Amino acid sequence: MKRVYVNEKWCLGCHLCEYNCAFANSGCDDMVKALKDVPIYPRIQVEEGDNINFAVNCRHCEEPLCVKSCITGALSVQDGVIFVDQEKCVGCYTCILVCPYGAIMPGPTGNVVQKCELCINNSFGEPACVKGCPNRAIVFEER
Amino acid sequence: MVIDYLSPDYEVVRNQQRCIACRVCERQCANEVHSYDPDLKVMKSDDSKCVNCHRCVALCPTHALKIVKNNDTFKINANWTNEAISEIFRQAGTGGVLLSSMGNPQPYPIYWDKILINASQVTNPSIDPLREPMETRTFLGKRPDKLERNADGSLKTDNPYPNLELSVPIMFSAMSYGSISYNAHESLARAAQELGIYYNTGEGGLHEDFYKYGSHTIVQVASGRFGVHKDYLEAGAAIEIKIGQGAKPGIGGHLPGEKIVGDISRTRMIPEGSDAISPAPHHDIYSIEDLRQLVYSLKEATAYKKPIIVKIAAVHNVAAIASGIARSGADIIAIDGYRGGTGAAPTRIRDNVGIPIELALAAVDERLRQEHIRNNVSIVVGGTIRNSADIVKAIALGADAVYIGTSALLALGCHLCRTCQSGKCNWGIATQRPDLVKRLNPEIGNRRLVNLVSAWKHEIMEMMGGMGINSIEALRGNRLMLRGIGLTEKELQILGIKHAGE
Numbered sequence: 001m002k003r004v005y006v007n008e009k010w011c012l013g014c015h016l017c018e019y020n021c022a023f024a025n026s027g028c029d030d031m032v033k034a035l036k037d038v039p040i041y042p043r044i045q046v047e048e049g050d051n052i053n054f055a056v057n058c059r060h061c062e063e064p065l066c067v068k069s070c071i072t073g074a075l076s077v078q079d080g081v082i083f084v085d086q087e088k089c090v091g092c093y094t095c096i097l098v099c100p101y102g103a104i105m106p107g108p109t110g111n112v113v114q115k116c117e118l119c120i121n122n123s124f125g126e127p128a129c130v131k132g133c134p135n136r137a138i139v140f141e142e143r
Numbered sequence: 144m145v146i147d148y149l150s151p152d153y154e155v156v157r158n159q160q161r162c163i164a165c166r167v168c169e170r171q172c173a174n175e176v177h178s179y180d181p182d183l184k185v186m187k188s189d190d191s192k193c194v195n196c197h198r199c200v201a202l203c204p205t206h207a208l209k210i211v212k213n214n215d216t217f218k219i220n221a222n223w224t225n226e227a228i229s230e231i232f233r234q235a236g237t238g239g240v241l242l243s244s245m246g247n248p249q250p251y252p253i254y255w256d257k258i259l260i261n262a263s264q265v266t267n268p269s270i271d272p273l274r275e276p277m278e279t280r281t282f283l284g285k286r287p288d289k290l291e292r293n294a295d296g297s298l299k300t301d302n303p304y305p306n307l308e309l310s311v312p313i314m315f316s317a318m319s320y321g322s323i324s325y326n327a328h329e330s331l332a333r334a335a336q337e338l339g340i341y342y343n344t345g346e347g348g349l350h351e352d353f354y355k356y357g358s359h360t361i362v363q364v365a366s367g368r369f370g371v372h373k374d375y376l377e378a379g380a381a382i383e384i385k386i387g388q389g390a391k392p393g394i395g396g397h398l399p400g401e402k403i404v405g406d407i408s409r410t411r412m413i414p415e416g417s418d419a420i421s422p423a424p425h426h427d428i429y430s431i432e433d434l435r436q437l438v439y440s441l442k443e444a445t446a447y448k449k450p451i452i453v454k455i456a457a458v459h460n461v462a463a464i465a466s467g468i469a470r471s472g473a474d475i476i477a478i479d480g481y482r483g484g485t486g487a488a489p490t491r492i493r494d495n496v497g498i499p500i501e502l503a504l505a506a507v508d509e510r511l512r513q514e515h516i517r518n519n520v521s522i523v524v525g526g527t528i529r530n531s532a533d534i535v536k537a538i539a540l541g542a543d544a545v546y547i548g549t550s551a552l553l554a555l556g557c558h559l560c561r562t563c564q565s566g567k568c569n570w571g572i573a574t575q576r577p578d579l580v581k582r583l584n585p586e587i588g589n590r591r592l593v594n595l596v597s598a599w600k601h602e603i604m605e606m607m608g609g610m611g612i613n614s615i616e617a618l619r620g621n622r623l624m625l626r627g628i629g630l631t632e633k634e635l636q637i638l639g640i641k642h643a644g645e
Contacts, residue, residue, distance in 0.1 A: 009581065010581060010584045012170075012171070012578075012581065012582055013170065014167050014170050014171055014202065015165065015166070015167060015170065016165070016167055016202065016204060018165075019163070019165045019167075019204055020204065023204075031163065031204060031205050032160070032161050032163060032205050032207075035163040035165070035205075036161075036162075036163045037163075037184075051577060051578060132204070134201075134202055135581075135582060135584045135587070136584050136586060136587055137584070
């Protein structure tokens with residue numbers, strides 16, 4: 001299955017992926033309108049350290065702990081991609097606790113969680129972080 | 144006290160309506176132009192630090208930025224221009240030599256733009272390169288003096304002299320590891336290999352990781368002899384003796400000690416932190432006879448298997464110098480015009496020394512033909528080749544191939560901000576800062592170089608086809624395919640071409 005991978009060697013820590021992610025999932029067709037003067041809630045987040053940067057998003061694990069631990073069945077796997085049904089999510093945050101990558105986070109309201117769904121269900125159709133990465137550090141490929 | 148305030152050359156204009164304060168500009172600017180004000184919740188910029196490299200403009204996700212020429216001006220004066228006045232203020236303040244980078248930006252004539260190319264109509268048919276064979280391959284080096292036949296009457300086809308085979312008459316010119324980054328070198332090396340052409344190490348030696356690209360590498364021996372050893376000479380496909388460089392004819396180079404770190408110190412074979420000073424002359428070359436000794440030392444060291452290139456800057460008596468080089472045993476002469484680029488040069492030298500490559504090329508080709516030694520050497524020209532039409536014109540004026548440096552760097556992302564000497568290249572090219580070097584992913588760099596040269600190859604074929612010519616060899620020195628426009632008798636005479644309409 002094609003997944004989003006990050007080559008930390010080429011990640012510049014520019015954080016463009018976070019903004020592209022927030023825009024892609026905003027449901028808005030204008031980035032300025034979507035992101036100006038508001039806090040953003042990207043589903044990919046850049047970890048920064050000593051000269052190493054690394055954008056992290058959902059690994060779409062083959063045996064996902066989040067899905068196993070979900071108390072309401074809001075998390076599900078469809079064709080290898082892990083989706084969250086925000087109608088079913090009760091915001092218990094168990095998945096956030098168990099995810100070893102820190103790739104699930106509270107959504108803007110704090111009442112439900114959100115995660116990377118590879119831009120399958122938004123207007124982008126393909127991962128926006130990959131498309132907008134200026135140094136091809138984020139790739140969408142079979143490994 | 145005299146107060147020196149120089150207003151910035153460029154202004155960063157931010158459209159606050161579009162800015163989403165994502166701070167990408169701030170993170171990407173090594174010159175620290177941009178900053179975020181948490182109280183006002185807006186991005187700010189300090190124009191005085193901006194070098195106009197366009198990194199922020201290119202990366203801004205909402206296109207909220209543009210950089211414009213600052214129109215603050217001293218009293219308008221055609222003689223004492225803003226630039227002339229500012230430079231005096233700067234030197235009066237520092238007592239230093241003015242430094243700048245890349246090629247001569249002054250408004251001298253560009254002869255390429257005053258030369259037009261011919262095309263066939265009616266009497267000799269043009270050729271469609273998409274349907275008919277078209278040869279862009281060429282060979283550089285000495286040609287045999289005469290054709291010889293075997294006993295059965297067939298032609299002897301093996302050239303007794305070492306030659307370089309190029310799939311297109313284009314090579315990447317010398318840029319040292321140190322002046323440009325590891326990733327820039329890797330991009331050039333990989334692209335040269337993929338394209339079947341050559342890149343040039345410059346005078347900084349060859350990084351151990353790049354020996355595997357040796358068959359597409361020209362190794363340079365310059366006045367500082369940095370990184371020269373037997374394996375290095377043997378690694379390359381050809382050896383270039385660098386006498387001069389178009390951007391700074393007559394002077395040497397100086398890579399400051401702070402850039403001589405780690406791999407660069409190892410590759411150059413000099414201690415970390417020591418200044419890499421290339422002397423202005425080769426201290427063992429004071430005559431053509433001395434040059435001949437170095438040419439033959441290098442040939443001897445590599446068992447006469449590699450062509451030797453001698454690179455000079457285009458200067459006033461370039462034709463006579465080239466004639467001497469052609470007699471020194473060199474296989475290829477590389478000539479670098481006064482617009483050639485550099486990682487750092489004194490501004491006065493860059494802007495005032497040397498001559499245009501178009502005139503130098505025409506003069507050298509003509510002189511070597513007159514002296515019947517044109518077949519002893521190939522001629523490669525550089526500084527500046529901006530597009531495929533320049534290449535077609537250069538070949539028709541007599542060049543065997545061209546060197547591209549600035550064009551190659553532009554393909555890698557360079558925006559010609561001409562601030563290489565600061566070592567803070569935001570595009571990861573002319574820098575050794577690890578966080579900046581990683582901005583150039585060789586995967587992307589390689590692809591863009593291959594794209595550029597492939598596109599130019601297509602265009603060269605189209606133009607040759609239009610002239611009814613189907614090989615580079617048939618275009619070479621074919622000055623009847625060129626016409627001058629707006630040139631004086633003298634210029635036409637030196638270029639050896641007729642005026643349009645003649």
